[in-house]
Amino acid sequence: MLRRKKHHTHISRSSFMTQIASNSLRPSESRVTFVRSFRDTTVCLPKVSGFRRALFIILNEPNSSLLSLVLSYLSFAMIIVTTVSLVLESMPLFNYTPDNCGDPEISVELCKPVPDIAFEYIEVTGTIFFTAEYALRIATAHAATEQELHLSEEEDPDEKLPGWKKTLRYAMQSMNVIDVMAIVPFYLEFFGAAGGWAAVLRVLRLVRVFRVLKSPKMRACVDMILCIVAEALPGIASVFSLTCLVCVMFASFLFFAEGTTYSVTHRPDLYPLGVYIRPTANGLGFEPTPFKSILHTFWWFFATATTVGYGDHVPTTTAGKLISIAVFYIGIVLVAIKLTIVQGSFRRHYPKWRLHT
Structure with a gap:
């Protein structure tokens, strides 16, 4: 005992x-x-020397203290609230038309529905919070050690990096770049520098949801997925190469079955120079074929082989339908092989992830 x-x-x-x-x-x-x-x-608070280093650990390591854990949950809640706000903001139910839109002198642009002012308050509050948190982390990064910054040293491990270099390398990490991408669009819109990219910049704010990957469990989960993808990628690439060869073959078959009959008498008002035609689905007439080339037919092959079946391009001839049936079964086999490769990698890495979490 x-x-x-x-x-x-x-x-x-x-x-x-x-x-x-x-x-x-x-x-x-x-x-x-x-x-x-x-x-x-x-x-307790982090047991380290120096206020700036302690502040950096509080902001960067959720498990270092009670205060850092509270800030981590607050940051997560802010991410959820701002993301939900941006989604609800796009709903017509929460948009209104300006009262003076009925004035004939008002342009159409000024009559465009705008979201409720509450969404703007939420966005401003969230941006201020994320800006302050990011600025404090960058301002205190120089006081942290290389291990606390999660820097991979390519130089002599005994050599100490200067503060400015540690800060620069820390700022260039992927998670910190995501933080900047989530903050900058708001300020570009606020100062009128967005131009015609305002809608795109608003969508870029959603990248802040990737901040949840900073938590140790989520980071370990992402590392596991990346290892699975890296291990399975060679096998998937080999199967994809085979899929491309099969695609060229069956796309060629369908093209010659559905798109090689040319007519100059079908709808001369719409097609004065003629058009490639095929039988209609009921077999009572003819229509322009959607399979205009072998390259155009690639879309049909992948939609059919993956069993997605959008139905925008479908064969109408007997030969085309028989070719589609063959693609059904070949596609199932190709997808099953890829899933088996990924499953094998998953079964090797998942127990390790469970052990460390």
Whole structure:
């Protein structure tokens, strides 16, 4: 039976997981140490020297203290609220037409429905929050260590990076670039610099939902998915190459079955120079064929082989229907092979993810 000691050494969660992986802690010791470590790191402030470094850890590491955990939940709630607000803002129910729109001197542009003012207040509040949080992280990044900044050192590990270089490399990380992309559109619109790209910039604000990937569990999940994709990509690429060869073959078959009959008498008012035709679906007449070339027929092949079946381009001849039946079964086999490759990679990486989360 393991006895609890009055004095224990505090370790971070990352150090704890490293020791578990290297088997330097016994299972019974690891459980007690983890409970104590979690209790210590979530109740008190980060035990580091320097106000700026402590502030950076509070903003960047959700599990470092109770305050950082609260800020993490607040940031997540703000992301959800601003995202839902942007979605609801697009609904006609929450848009109104200006009162003076009935004036004949008012242009059509001024009569365009506008969202309720409450959505603007929500967006302004969220932008101020995210701007302040981002500015504080960038302003205090120079005080953090390379490990706390999650920087991968390509130089001598014993060499200390200057503060400006640490800040620059931290700002260039993907998650921080996403933060900038979510903030800048608001200021471009506010200062009238959006021009004709206002609608596009408003959509770019939605990239802030990717901020949820900063949480340790979500980050580990994304890492697992990236590993699965990287491992399965060669196999998927091989199957896709085979799919392209099959696509060219069956698209050619369907093109010659549906799109090679040329007529100069079909609707001369619309097609004075003639048009390629095929039988109609009921077989009582003719219509212009949608399969104008083998390249145009590629769309039909992928929509059919993946069993999506949009129905915008369908064969009407007997030969075309028989070709489509063959594509049904070939497409199912090709999709099943890809899913099997991904499933194999998933079964290898999922237990590792469960072990570390």
